[in-house]
Amino acid sequence: MYSQYKLQNDTGLLHETASQTAGPFVHIGLALEIAGFESRSDEIWQDLAKADAKGEHIELVGHVYDGNGDLVHDALIEIWQADSDGNYISNFDNKQPFSGFGRSACAIDGDFHFHTVKPGPVDFDGKLMAPHVNLAIFARGINIHLQTRAYFEDEVTANESCPILSSVPSPTRRQTLIAKKEPSDGKPRYRFDIYLQGEGETVFFDF
Numbered sequence: 374m375y376s377q378y379k380l381q382n383d384t385g386l387l388h389e390t391a392s393q394t395a396g397p398f399v400h401i402g403l404a405l406e407i408a409g410f411e412s413r414s415d416e417i418w419q420d421l422a423k424a425d426a427k428g429e430h431i432e433l434v435g436h437v438y439d440g441n442g443d444l445v446h447d448a449l450i451e452i453w454q455a456d457s458d459g460n461y462i463s464n465f466d467n468k469q470p471f472s473g474f475g476r477s478a479c480a481i482d483g484d485f486h487f488h489t490v491k492p493g494p495v496d497f498d499g500k501l502m503a504p505h506v507n508l509a510i511f512a513r514g515i516n517i518h519l520q521t522r523a524y525f526e527d528e529v530t531a532n533e534s535c536p537i538l539s540s541v542p543s544p545t546r547r548q549t550l551i552a553k554k555e556p557s558d559g560k561p562r563y564r565f566d567i568y569l570q571g572e573g574e575t576v577f578f579d580f
């Protein structure tokens with residue numbers, strides 16, 4: 374895959390420029406604590422919701438696997454989502470109770486981890502999308518970040534009527550977009566494992 378940008382050589386012909394991937398050390402500049410550096414004063418990190426944020430507080434966790442089924446330790450995950458009322462935050466401010474945007478690195482054990490609130494349904498051309506979290510995946514070997522969504526297994530009715538989720542034709546493929554609830558000692562925890570290739574590959578979107 375090549376960049377859309379071109380350079381003109383002496384003959385006047387345009388040739389595609391070379392491309393580069395995002396990794397393998399993207400977390401060094403974007404997740405300083407994981408890389409062993411001191412955090413910035415206004416760090417974008419994995420805690421989207423403070424204690425006084427409105428809504429049901431949850432954890433969203435998961436692994437990223439490559440085509441061989443091995444953990445991708447250098448993946449970086451960004452998420453953005455609506456608040457508990459189904460509204461997106463227009464201006465990022467992590468000093469507010471809920472920021473709507475977060476970032477987590479998988480550099481230690483291959484696990485990403487977010488503290489957030491369960492989003493509300495979002496309007497889409499007059500129809501309601503089921504509660505979901507948008508994810509962007511950056512990692513070695515990926516020229517352009519991948520985009521997917523995590524829906525919640527306990528939102529069965531909303532999932533069935535969601536115009537985006539229902540547009541995925543195969544029930545088996547739709548299951549790759551469902552975060553599963555798992556036991557936890559505190560707030561509800563949902564697991565959403567991402568498979569970059571191979572059997573069970575996660576559905577990725579081209580928004």
